[in-house]
Amino acid sequence: MKMGASFLTFVLLLLAFAGHSRASLRTLDYTFNEDCNELCKNTKVKLAHVMAIGSNDTIHYLWDFTENPSILIAVTSPSTKLKVNWKKYLARSPYALNFTEIPIYTLGIAMERLFEFNDVNDNARIDMVNDNWVSELNLNNFDWHHENMTKYDNLVEFKTEASGYKDNEKNETRKGQIKFLMHAFNSLNHSEINPHMLHSENATQMDIVFDHLETKKDFTASRFALELLIVSSTSPFNATLNKDDTRKLDDEFTPGVFEVIELKLPASYINSGYLQWSPVSYIYPERDVINSTSSISYPLKNATTNDYFNMHNLLYMYYGDKLWDNLARRMNISFGEKDDGFYKATNYATWTFVTGFGTIPAERFSNVTILIIALGIGIPVMSLLFAGIYTLVRRRSRFNHELPIEPSILR
Amino acid sequence: MEGGVMDSPDSTTSRSEDDVALQGCFSPRRPMFRFMGLALMCLLGFGSYFCYDNPGALQNNFKSDLDMSTKKFVLLYSIYSWPNVILCFIGGFLIDAVFGIRWGTIIYMSLTMIGQLMFALGAFVDTFWLMMLGRFVFGIGAESLAVAQNSYAVLWFKGKELNLVFGLQLSFARVGSTVNFVVMDDIYNYVSKTLQYSGPKCIGAVLFIAALTCVLSMVCALLLGLMDSHAEKVLRRNEGAPPEIARITDVKDFKGVFWLVAWICVAYYIAIFPFISLGKVYFIRKYGFEPAAANTVNSLVYFISAVASPIFGIVVDKMGKNIFWVVLSITGSLIAHGLLAFTYVSPYVCMVILGLSYSMLASGLWPLITLIIPDHQLGTAYGIAQALQNLGLAVTSIVCGIIVDNHGYFMLELFFLGWLWISLITAIVIWITDSNNTGGYLNMTPKQREHSDKNPLAPINTEREQLLSGNAGGGSTSDLSGDDLLQPQSDDRMRNRYLTKVGANAGSGDLTDDEGDT
Numbered sequence: 001m002k003m004g005a006s007f008l009t010f011v012l013l014l015l016a017f018a019g020h021s022r023a024s025l026r027t028l029d030y031t032f033n034e035d036c037n038e039l040c041k042n043t044k045v046k047l048a049h050v051m052a053i054g055s056n057d058t059i060h061y062l063w064d065f066t067e068n069p070s071i072l073i074a075v076t077s078p079s080t081k082l083k084v085n086w087k088k089y090l091a092r093s094p095y096a097l098n099f100t101e102i103p104i105y106t107l108g109i110a111m112e113r114l115f116e117f118n119d120v121n122d123n124a125r126i127d128m129v130n131d132n133w134v135s136e137l138n139l140n141n142f143d144w145h146h147e148n149m150t151k152y153d154n155l156v157e158f159k160t161e162a163s164g165y166k167d168n169e170k171n172e173t174r175k176g177q178i179k180f181l182m183h184a185f186n187s188l189n190h191s192e193i194n195p196h197m198l199h200s201e202n203a204t205q206m207d208i209v210f211d212h213l214e215t216k217k218d219f220t221a222s223r224f225a226l227e228l229l230i231v232s233s234t235s236p237f238n239a240t241l242n243k244d245d246t247r248k249l250d251d252e253f254t255p256g257v258f259e260v261i262e263l264k265l266p267a268s269y270i271n272s273g274y275l276q277w278s279p280v281s282y283i284y285p286e287r288d289v290i291n292s293t294s295s296i297s298y299p300l301k302n303a304t305t306n307d308y309f310n311m312h313n314l315l316y317m318y319y320g321d322k323l324w325d326n327l328a329r330r331m332n333i334s335f336g337e338k339d340d341g342f343y344k345a346t347n348y349a350t351w352t353f354v355t356g357f358g359t360i361p362a363e364r365f366s367n368v369t370i371l372i373i374a375l376g377i378g379i380p381v382m383s384l385l386f387a388g389i390y391t392l393v394r395r396r397s398r399f400n401h402e403l404p405i406e407p408s409i410l411r
Numbered sequence: 412m413e414g415g416v417m418d419s420p421d422s423t424t425s426r427s428e429d430d431v432a433l434q435g436c437f438s439p440r441r442p443m444f445r446f447m448g449l450a451l452m453c454l455l456g457f458g459s460y461f462c463y464d465n466p467g468a469l470q471n472n473f474k475s476d477l478d479m480s481t482k483k484f485v486l487l488y489s490i491y492s493w494p495n496v497i498l499c500f501i502g503g504f505l506i507d508a509v510f511g512i513r514w515g516t517i518i519y520m521s522l523t524m525i526g527q528l529m530f531a532l533g534a535f536v537d538t539f540w541l542m543m544l545g546r547f548v549f550g551i552g553a554e555s556l557a558v559a560q561n562s563y564a565v566l567w568f569k570g571k572e573l574n575l576v577f578g579l580q581l582s583f584a585r586v587g588s589t590v591n592f593v594v595m596d597d598i599y600n601y602v603s604k605t606l607q608y609s610g611p612k613c614i615g616a617v618l619f620i621a622a623l624t625c626v627l628s629m630v631c632a633l634l635l636g637l638m639d640s641h642a643e644k645v646l647r648r649n650e651g652a653p654p655e656i657a658r659i660t661d662v663k664d665f666k667g668v669f670w671l672v673a674w675i676c677v678a679y680y681i682a683i684f685p686f687i688s689l690g691k692v693y694f695i696r697k698y699g700f701e702p703a704a705a706n707t708v709n710s711l712v713y714f715i716s717a718v719a720s721p722i723f724g725i726v727v728d729k730m731g732k733n734i735f736w737v738v739l740s741i742t743g744s745l746i747a748h749g750l751l752a753f754t755y756v757s758p759y760v761c762m763v764i765l766g767l768s769y770s771m772l773a774s775g776l777w778p779l780i781t782l783i784i785p786d787h788q789l790g791t792a793y794g795i796a797q798a799l800q801n802l803g804l805a806v807t808s809i810v811c812g813i814i815v816d817n818h819g820y821f822m823l824e825l826f827f828l829g830w831l832w833i834s835l836i837t838a839i840v841i842w843i844t845d846s847n848n849t850g851g852y853l854n855m856t857p858k859q860r861e862h863s864d865k866n867p868l869a870p871i872n873t874e875r876e877q878l879l880s881g882n883a884g885g886g887s888t889s890d891l892s893g894d895d896l897l898q899p900q901s902d903d904r905m906r907n908r909y910l911t912k913v914g915a916n917a918g919s920g921d922l923t924d925d926e927g928d929t
Contacts, residue, residue, distance in 0.1 A: 249753060251696070251819035258697045258820075288816050289692075339702075372825050376832055383836065 026052040026059070026186040026201045030149050030156045039086045046146055047089070048158045049082060050184040052201065057104065059357060061184045061204045062314065065146065065160045067092070068139055069180055070110040070314035071204060073273060074103040075357050092312035094320035106233040107265060107273035108315040109355060112330070113227040113308060114139055114178075118219035119342060126225045126334045127298060135216055141167045142178070154189065158182040165214075176213035176347070182206055188361055194287035195278040195352055196253035198363055203356025210335070210349040221342045224349060225334035229303055231315050232265035232273055232327040243300060245279075252366055254278055256289035261297060262360055266327060274360050277353035281335040283346040294337035295351050303328040444638070445567060449576055451635040452563050453583040455516070458628030459553035460587030462527045463491070465621050468595035469614065476614050477537060489805075490543050491550035496802040502555025503794015504659060506562055507787060513636040515790070516559040520632040522552025524625040531622055535615025554797065561793045563635065565781050567642075570857075571728075573781065574774045578724030581773050582717035587624075589713065595621070661788050662795065668853070669783045671841045673796045675737070675776060677803035678834035682744060682827040683769055684804055685811045687712060693820050694758055708758050715766030716773070723774040731856040733782070734842045736775030741835045743768030748831060752824035782853055782860075 030050045033040045046065040051058055060082055062072040074082075080101040088096035117126045118133035126134065142162035149158045163177035183191065183205045190196040193207055208226075215222035244262045251258050263275040277295070284291035305324065310316070316323055335349040336342060343349060365373075466473055466487050473479050506515035526549025533541030564576045598620055603613045687709060694705035727736055747765035750756045777796075784792040814823045845853045852863055 247697075247699075247755065249755075250821045252821050253819070255815060255817065255819035256692070256696050259699075289696075289819075290816070369822070369825065372829070376825070376829060380832060380836065 026054045028052055028151060028156050028184060028186045030151060030184075032149050032158075034082070034084060036084070036086050036089075039090060043090060044144060045090060046144065046160065047084070048149055048182065050156045050204075052184060052186060053078060054201070059202055060099070060103075062097070062318075063158055063182045063204075064314035065144055065180065066312075066314075068110045068112055068310055068313040069160075069206075070108065071182075071206065071355060072097075072109075072314055072318055073105075073107040073204065073355065073357060074099060075105040075202075075271075076103045077101055089317065092317060094311075094317055096317045097314075098318075103233070105271055105273065105357060106231075106318075107355065107357065108229075108231040108318065109275070110229045110313045110315050111139065111226055112229045112310065112313070115225040115227070115334075116216060116219065116222050117225060117334070118216075119221040119223050119336075122221065122338055122342075124223065124294070124296060124334065124337045124340075125298075126223075126332060133219070135219070137165065137174075138167065141165050154185060154187050156184045174214040177211050178213060179209040179211055180206065181209075190253050191352075191354075193352065194254065194282065195257055195280055197276065197278065197352060197354045198253070198361050199354045200356055200358065200361045202358045203354050205352065205354045207352045208350060210343070212347040215343060221344075223334055223336040223343050225332055226351070228331050228333070229313075229315065230263075230265065230275070230329050230331060231303075231319065231323060234266055234272055234327045236325070236327045243297070248363055250363065250365060250369065252369060254280065256280075256292060260363075263300075263331075264360070271358075273355065273357050275353055275355045276360060277351070282350045283340070283348050285348070287350070291346075293335070293340040293349075296334050296337070298332040298334075300329045300331050303330045444642070445571075448563075448567055448635060448638055449579065451631045451638070452560060452567075452576065453579055454631040455520070455563075455628050455635065456557065456560050456580060456584055457587045457631075458520075458527075458625035459523050459549075459556055460584045461591045461624040462523075462549065462618075462621050463553060464588045464591045465595060465618060468592045469599060469617065472599055472614060476610050477534065477539075479539075483539065486543065487546050490546045491553075492801060492805050494547060495550055495554040496798055496805055498551050498798075499554040499558055499801065500791070500794040500798035502551070503558040503562075503790040503792070503797070506555075506559055506790035506794075508658065508791075512559065512562050512566060512790075513639055516556065516563065516632050517629075517636055519552045519556040519559055520625075520629050522548055523556055524552070524622065524629050526550070526552055527618070527622045527625050531615050531618030533615075534611055534618055537611035554801070555794070558790060558793045558797055561777070562790045563639070565786070565789055566639075569781055569786070570861075572724070574727040574778050575721055575724035577777055578720035578722070578770070578774050581720045581770070585713045585717040589710075589717075591621075659791075661791065665788075665792065665795075666783055668841055668845060668848075669780065669792060671837050671844075672776065672779050672783065673799050675741075675834045675837050675841075676796045676800045678830045678837065679741060679744070679772060679776075680800055681803055681807045681830045682748060682834075683712070683765075685808045686748075686823075686827055688808065689811060689815060689820075689823070693823075697820060698755070698758055700758075708762050711759070711762040712766040712769055715763060716770040719767055719770035720773055723771045727774045727778070728857070731858075731860065732854050733775045733779050734838060734845065734854040736771055737779070738835065738838045738842065740768040740771035740775060741831060741838055743771070745828065745831045745835065748824060748827050752821060752828060779853060 028050060030048065032048050033045055034047070034049055036045065036047075044066060048061075048063040048065075050061040050063075052061070056078070058076050058078050058080060060072075060074040060076060060080075062070075062074070062082075064070045064072070076099055080099050080103070083098055083100060085096050088094075114137045115126060116135045116137060117129050118135075119125075119129060120133065121128070123129075139162070143164040143166075144160060144162050146158070146160040149156060151157075159182075160180045161177050162180075165172075165174035165176075167173070181193070185199050185201055185203055185205070187201050188199070190198050191205055193205075197205060199205060210224050213224070242262075242264050244264075246260050246262065247258050248260065249258075257278045257280045259279050261277055261279055265273045265275070277297075279295050279297070281293050281295040282288075282291055283293055319326065333351065335351060466484065470484065473484055474481070502515075502519065506512055510518060526545050526547070528545070530542050530545030530549060533539070533543075533545050560580060561577075564573060564580065568576045595617070599613070599617050602608050602616045602620070606616065608616050690709040691702070691705045694700045694708050695702060698705075700708065723736075727733060743764055747761045747768060750761045750764075751758065780792050780796060781789060811823060811826070814826055842854065845851055850863070852860065855863060
């Protein structure tokens, strides 16, 4: 009994140890088109702003869906406020946003381009198709809609949707939509949306769904791909970037996915940001193992001003020309893998990534796993112990039985 | 393998030396005769194992030619496995009680063949319900046939090369399904391109061709029946003593140890078959293998077992100690699954360990039943073991799918590890209770068993040897467990123990004499 109790304590201790989450919660607050009032009416401006207020600092998340979907993360002192010059903002001119104090760190991610490529040889790689088979969709040609921002216990949510694609120049229209689901978190946890990425309280997540987005008529093997512009307010010189492909043992939170790809900006600093995603793309709204394919990421490229750089994107509006003094890189990511039947198989593809500030939280076994392992080791050990004790007791009593004279001698 | 005398355990000992049949070259006493029988026993199962995986080998063709959804396709396998949760128990019992081994085999083989023909016809005329009915009949036949195959092996080889025979049967089963996967594509191409069949007719024709393997097995069943009947007459098996009749109520008198063995049959195989059916994707996902390589790793277990099962069979034939091998192989499987779950050690290593353990287990575990259950109830016993195993597999293969979808492969590995733990504990319990109740009969070497069979007091002698071995220094019997401490106290035991105690003090001279000629 005693042993049972001590074993139970052991398990409980393990659970307590495993179940501890970081105490430093942040308080979440949000605004949408903050103080813009009349100016923003009847415009397509969509600027969501979430403040994750901690004891030592505040993290500002800006989600802009006005032109290129973009994220700007700014780590500031607790009292720092965001100032938006709405006139400039509506004009999409540089330095339209600033903070009352210079941020400790900023990280910007913009979806610069959306591609459709005709993967005739089924390599699932955009860098292996002929240029003629790559077509670009201008994100400005979508109609953008949004729902009201919502605050839950541990996150703030913002949904937008791009639909009704219409390219007047090429006289091209497309049905279907791209859905964006933004989350900002206040604690360490796994996201509720598969692939259930682990996020800290210093992170935001973007989930993208290409939902029945019509493909080009003359493309028989379409897949979609994105190009991201990533800007980290660290010196571009001597900065090394690591894109790590780490394999883990436990796929409990993301069934069937053992890989996590991490991009640290830059690799050596602690006070910097990161991007993290699982190389998975779901092909049905029911995000199961069988309904999944891969997302493929490509090597990072140096980013420069070039013909397709959109000066109207949020990052340029914040950094202005100083953007190029920071660490700036571009990265492509495509959705789908060999033999998955291309996008047309289900007309559905997803991508989810987490981006944040600080160290990447370490994945840990879940409480259930620990309990199972503890029981798995505990029960046999316990039964061995009991068997041992039983044997000892038996031996004792047998010893006594064998020499019945003994007690009488004692008497 | 010396001697080459085929005497089944219940054969009468009186034989007239001048019996002509015993002198001829077709004498059941010659090794040739037994090994011809062995070949037939192996080929007996070939047809059913070959045809079982026909749909699997032609999965894509089935779906396109018959316009079949994955759900419908899976049903072709479910209708095979679910009824057998009960039916192969009945099948085994019917061999014991009604048909006898020869007719039982022929009847089940006929069912297998008829089922396959119905299945083929159903495909040919594109009638799904007929295909399902065909698979159902095929399933009843094939699973009970496996029980019959076991019974034949026991009847002919018990006390001889039984484990080798079990091993060979197992590897032949693997060969059957492997050959199926290799040749079916070619057959399909031949039928569709050269013979110009297409659509349902093509699938039907291919399945009819596959049914030829069942015809071959049917011929084997008939030949084997003739040989067995010949052997029975010549060796006068079952003469003298009235044959014991199996009753369905015998089941309740089966020893507890049998149920524990059956429980291992359930628990252990959960960690093998459902794992292999999900393995390919696991290797792709976790280790980033290409599909072809993943397939290779995944089928390693079967390839290894095809080679290793007969070898381990010989080892167990020579050495006995079945429970030791069972414990060892479960431990091996635990290590293999542990490596798969908690490390990135090459899956080739893990699967080789798993394959060896799996083969070793089969050689150690299944023959245990022959040591526990009287011969005339063996059909029933094997039927029960197989039925329970089918039940376990049918239920867990659904559970495994749910686990993977909701909790991932890591959890699935923990699930398998859990079942292996359970079977390990069960094996240890068998080891302990067996050395308590029979003095470790199940874990004896063949010679010790022979000795014990002749002399029911033998267990006590061996026990005494162990007790004495400490100071008398002679004849230690086996790797022992020290379980003797848990054994019930009989008078003899007490005396022995008392003697040891005395012996330790008063010299061991008398005792060694006592021991006699062990």
